[in-house]
Amino acid sequence: xxxxxxxxxxxxAATVAAVSLTGCAPEAAGARAAETxxxxxxxxxxxxxxxxxxxTLRAVAEAVLPDELGEDGRERAVRAFERWSxxxxxxxxxxxxxxxxxxxxxxxxxxxxxxxxxxxxxKECESRHGVSLSDLGVSGRRELLVRPLADTGPDLGAxxxxxxxxxxxxxxxxxxxxxxxxxxxxxxxxxxxxxxEGAEDEPAPLGAAP
Amino acid sequence: xxxxxxxAVGRAARRVVESDVCIIGGGITxxxxxxxxxxxxxxxxxxxxxxxxxxxLGERSDTRARMLAYGENPWPNDHIRGQTGTGAMYNSMVVGxxxxxxxxxxxxxxxxxxxxxxxYGVASDWPxxxxxxxxxxxxxEERIGVAGEQGPPEYDPRxxxxxxxxxxxxxxxxxxxxxxxxTDIPFWTQPWARNTEPWQGxxxxxxxxxxxVCPTGAKYTPDFSFDRLLAGGxxxxxxxxxxxxxxxxxGSDRIAMAEAIDRDAxxxxxxxxxxxxxxxxxxxxxxxxxxxxxxxxxxxxxxNRTGNVGRYMTAHWYLAGFIDLPMRLYPGMFVYNSLLSRRxxxxxxxxxxxRHDLRLWESTVGRAPKIMDDDGKLLWGDEIMADWRARTxxxxxxxxxxxxxxxxxxxxxxxxxxxxxxxxGDPMPRIDYRPAQESVDLQEHTxxxxxxxxxxxxxAAGGSMRSIGQPSELWEHPGGGCRMGDDPATSVVDRxxxxxxxxxxxxxxxxxxxxxxxxxxxxxxxxxxxxxxEEMENELPSA
Numbered sequence: 001x002x003x004x005x006x007x008x009x010x011x012x013a014a015t016v017a018a019v020s021l022t023g024c025a026p027e028a029a030g031a032r033a034a035e036t037x038x039x040x041x042x043x044x045x046x047x048x049x050x051x052x053x054x055x056t057l058r059a060v061a062e063a064v065l066p067d068e069l070g071e072d073g074r075e076r077a078v079r080a081f082e083r084w085s086x087x088x089x090x091x092x093x094x095x096x097x098x099x100x101x102x103x104x105x106x107x108x109x110x111x112x113x114x115x116x117x118x119x120x121x122x123k124e125c126e127s128r129h130g131v132s133l134s135d136l137g138v139s140g141r142r143e144l145l146v147r148p149l150a151d152t153g154p155d156l157g158a159x160x161x162x163x164x165x166x167x168x169x170x171x172x173x174x175x176x177x178x179x180x181x182x183x184x185x186x187x188x189x190x191x192x193x194x195x196x197e198g199a200e201d202e203p204a205p206l207g208a209a210p
Numbered sequence: 211x212x213x214x215x216x217x218a219v220g221r222a223a224r225r226v227v228e229s230d231v232c233i234i235g236g237g238i239t240x241x242x243x244x245x246x247x248x249x250x251x252x253x254x255x256x257x258x259x260x261x262x263x264x265x266x267l268g269e270r271s272d273t274r275a276r277m278l279a280y281g282e283n284p285w286p287n288d289h290i291r292g293q294t295g296t297g298a299m300y301n302s303m304v305v306g307x308x309x310x311x312x313x314x315x316x317x318x319x320x321x322x323x324x325x326x327x328x329x330y331g332v333a334s335d336w337p338x339x340x341x342x343x344x345x346x347x348x349x350x351e352e353r354i355g356v357a358g359e360q361g362p363p364e365y366d367p368r369x370x371x372x373x374x375x376x377x378x379x380x381x382x383x384x385x386x387x388x389x390x391x392x393t394d395i396p397f398w399t400q401p402w403a404r405n406t407e408p409w410q411g412x413x414x415x416x417x418x419x420x421x422x423v424c425p426t427g428a429k430y431t432p433d434f435s436f437d438r439l440l441a442g443g444x445x446x447x448x449x450x451x452x453x454x455x456x457x458x459x460x461g462s463d464r465i466a467m468a469e470a471i472d473r474d475a476x477x478x479x480x481x482x483x484x485x486x487x488x489x490x491x492x493x494x495x496x497x498x499x500x501x502x503x504x505x506x507x508x509x510x511x512x513x514n515r516t517g518n519v520g521r522y523m524t525a526h527w528y529l530a531g532f533i534d535l536p537m538r539l540y541p542g543m544f545v546y547n548s549l550l551s552r553r554x555x556x557x558x559x560x561x562x563x564x565r566h567d568l569r570l571w572e573s574t575v576g577r578a579p580k581i582m583d584d585d586g587k588l589l590w591g592d593e594i595m596a597d598w599r600a601r602t603x604x605x606x607x608x609x610x611x612x613x614x615x616x617x618x619x620x621x622x623x624x625x626x627x628x629x630x631x632x633x634x635g636d637p638m639p640r641i642d643y644r645p646a647q648e649s650v651d652l653q654e655h656t657x658x659x660x661x662x663x664x665x666x667x668x669x670a671a672g673g674s675m676r677s678i679g680q681p682s683e684l685w686e687h688p689g690g691g692c693r694m695g696d697d698p699a700t701s702v703v704d705r706x707x708x709x710x711x712x713x714x715x716x717x718x719x720x721x722x723x724x725x726x727x728x729x730x731x732x733x734x735x736x737x738x739x740x741x742x743x744e745e746m747e748n749e750l751p752s753a
Contacts, residue, residue, distance in 0.1 A: 041275060041279055064590060065591050066594070067592050068592060088279075088280060093282065093283045093286060094282060095277060096300075096301065096311060098686075099299065099684060099686070099688070101295055101296070101301045102294070102301075103289060103294075149581070152582070154580045154581065154583075154584075156578075156579055158281065160281075170594070174598075180542060183579070183598045183599055183602060184540060188542045188543055189543075190419070190545075191418065192418075193425065193426065194416055195416060196378055196406065196415050196416070199377075199379065199380045199381070199417060199547075200378050200379055200384050203543060
C-alpha cells in the first residue's frame with residue numbers, strides 16, 4: 001500500500017489543472033469541467049505571485065512540448081501550467097506517508113527561481129545569438145536548454161520539485177490526464193469522477209462522442 | 211446524552227463530564243462501539259477525541275484537487291504538533307482517526323489466522339475462532355457498507371452475502387483476470403468499503419480514484435457514523451480534548467475517571483467519569499495511555515499486572531514485484547480496484563509454514579513518460595511522446611504484492627520514550643517491532659515461495675518479471691500491545707476486550723489482535739470492537 005500510494009501521488013501531481021487542457025479533444029472540455037465540479041485551484045492566502053515571463057515561457061514550451069498539440073493546444077498547456085504555478089503554496093503540509101509519524105512539508109516557492117531561469121536563458125540567448133529566445137529556432141532553443149536539463153535523470157517527476165522551469169513545464173504537461181489520453185489515443189480520463197458503469201469497457205478513441 | 215457537565219468543588223476549575231460509557235478515541239473502532247451501544251442500549255455515551263473536525267464532505271473536492279495537483283494533505287491539521295512517537299504508527303488525530311485516510315480495503319482474516327499454533331505449530335492461537343467472529347464481520351460489513359464479490363467458499367467463507375454487489379472491474383482488470391484464469395490460482399475482487407448502491411444515505415462510488423479522500427462520500431469514513439449519532443442525540447462528541455491519564459476508584463481496581471486537557475482551554479482540566487471506559491485509540495495510543503496511567507497500585511501501568519501491555523506488537527510484511535504483460539492495458543480507468551486471491555492464506559497442510567495473500571493492480575511502472583531514453587539522450591516534445599507510445603502500445607505492467615504474516619515476539623514492544631515528550635511533558639510512545647525467531651527462520655522460505663508464485667503468474671501471462679523488490683520491512687496494518695487471551699499471564703484483555711485487571715475497562719480493536727494475519731486489518735479491528743460492545747451491553751441500561 002505504501003508504495004502504491006506514494007507512486008500514485010507522484011504520478012498524479014498536476015493533473016487537475018490539466019482538466020481544462022483539452023488540446024486533442026476540445027469537444028469534451030465542457031463535459032469535463034462540469035463533471036469535476038469546478039476543481040479550480042486557488043491559494044488560501046492573498047499572495048500575488050510574481051508572473052513568469054510570458055513570452056520566454058512560451059518560447060520554452062515550443063522546445064519541450066509536442067508539436068502535435070498544435071499552437072492552440074500548446075497555449076492551453078502553458079496557461080494550465082501558469083494557473084497551476086500561481087496557485088502553488090510553498091511549504092504546504094503534504095499527504096501523510098503511510099505509517100510514517102513525521103509530518104512532511106513541500107519545499108520553498110520554486111517560482112522565483114523559475115523566473116530567474118527564464119530571465120537568464122533570455123539573456124544568454126541574446127548574448128550568444130543576438131536575438132530573443134522566441135526569435136531563435138527551436139533547435140537553437142533546445143541547445144540552450146541541454147545544459148540545465150542534462151542532470152535531471154530519466155524521470156519527469158512532479159513539477160513542483162523540478163530544478164528547472166523547462167522540466168517543470170514538461171512534467172506538468174506529460175503528467176496530466178490529457179497527455180495520457182493523447183499517448184494512448186483513448187479517452188481514459190484519469191481521475192475524473194464518473195459512474196462506475198462502463199468501467200469494464202475499453203476506453204473510446206479520442207474524438208469519439210463522450 | 212451525558213449528564214450535565216459541572217465544575218468540581220474544592221480544586222482548581224475542573225470540568226466534569228459524566229456518562230455511562232466513555233469512549234476514548236474517535237476513529238473507526240470507536241464509531242463501531244458507539245453505534246452499537248447507541249442502538250442497543252439506553253446508555254449515555256461520551257466519545258472523547260484528541261483531534262478536531264476535519265474538512266466537511268462538501269469541501270473534499272477542493273482538498274482533493276490540491277492533493278492531486280501538489281500532493282498536499284487533503285485532511286489539513288489532522289494531527290497534534292508534538293503528539294507523535296517513534297516507529298511505524300499513524301499520526302492522524304482527528305474525528306474519524308486514521309480511517310479518514312484509508313483506501314477502504316476490507317478483507318476478512320482467514321479461519322487459519324485464529325489457529326496458527328493448532329494448525330501449524332507456530333505463534334499462538336487466538337482465544338476466539340473464525341466462527342466466533344464471523345457474525346461480527348458481517349455486522350461490521352453492514353455498518354460500514356461493503357461491496358464485495360464472493361470468492362471460492364473454501365478461501366472466502368461467509369454465512370451471508372456481502373451487503374452490496376462488487377465494484378466492477380476496469381477494462382484492464384478484466385484482461386488481467388483472464389490472464390490469471392490460465393493458472394490454478396483463483397482471483398476475485400477485493401472487497402471495499404465503497405458503495406455500489408446507495409447506502410445509509412451516502413452516494414454510489416464514482417471511481418474518482420482518490421479513495422484516500424473520497425469527494426462523494428461513497429467510501430465509508432467514521433465521521434459519517436458520528437454525525438448520524440449526533441443528529442439523533444445519542445452521543446456526546448468532545449473534540450480537541452486529550453486524555454492523559456486514567457485514574458482508579460479509591461481502594462478499587464475499577465477505573466473512576468479519565469483525566470484530560472481541553473486543548474482550547476489548557477488551564478481547565480476535564481474529568482470524564484463513567485461506569486464503563488473503552489480505549490479505542492488504535493495500536494499505539496491505547497497501550498500508551500495504559501502505560502502513562504501508572505500509579506502506586508499498578509506501577510508498570512494499568513492493565514499491566516503481568517507486564518504484557520505494549521508487547522507482541524504485530525503486523526505483516528510484504529513482497530512486491532512488477533510483471534511485464536504482452537497486452538495493452540489502459541491505466542487510470544479505475545486505479546483503486548484490484549484483484550485478490552486468498553488461496554494461500556488457507557493453504558491446507560504444509561510441510562513448512564508460509565501463508566500469504568496475492569493482490570494484482572494495473573501499473574504505470576516502466577510505462578510513464580521519460581525525458582531521457584535508455585542511452586541518456588535528452589528527449590524533446592514529440593520524442594517524449596513517441597518513446598512513451600512505444601512502451602505502451604502493446605505491453606503493460608501489472609503490480610503484484612503478497613502480504614505475509616509476521617509472528618510477533620514478546621519483545622516486539624511499545625514503551626514510553628524518555629527522550630521524546632509532547633508539549634505537556636508526557637513521554638511519547640516508541641515502538642520497536644521485532645519478529646519472533648521462528649518468523650526470522652521462515653523468512654527465506656517465505657520469500658522463495660512467494661517469488662516462485664509471482665514467476666508462475668508471469669509465465670502464465672506469456673510475460674516476465676520486470677522486478678521483484680526486497681521484502682518490505684514496514685509493519686503494515688499494525689496491531690497488538692494489548693493482546694487478547696484466556697490466560698492473564700500472557701495477555702492483557704480477554705476475548706471480549708475486557709482488561710483482566712479492571713472490570714470496567716475495555717480495549718478494543720487493533721491492540722487486541724494476537725497476530726497480524728496476511729490481510730488488511732481494519733475489518734477485523736471493527737469486528738472485534740463489535741464483539742466487545744456486545745459484552746458491554748450486558749451491563750448497561752437497556753434501550
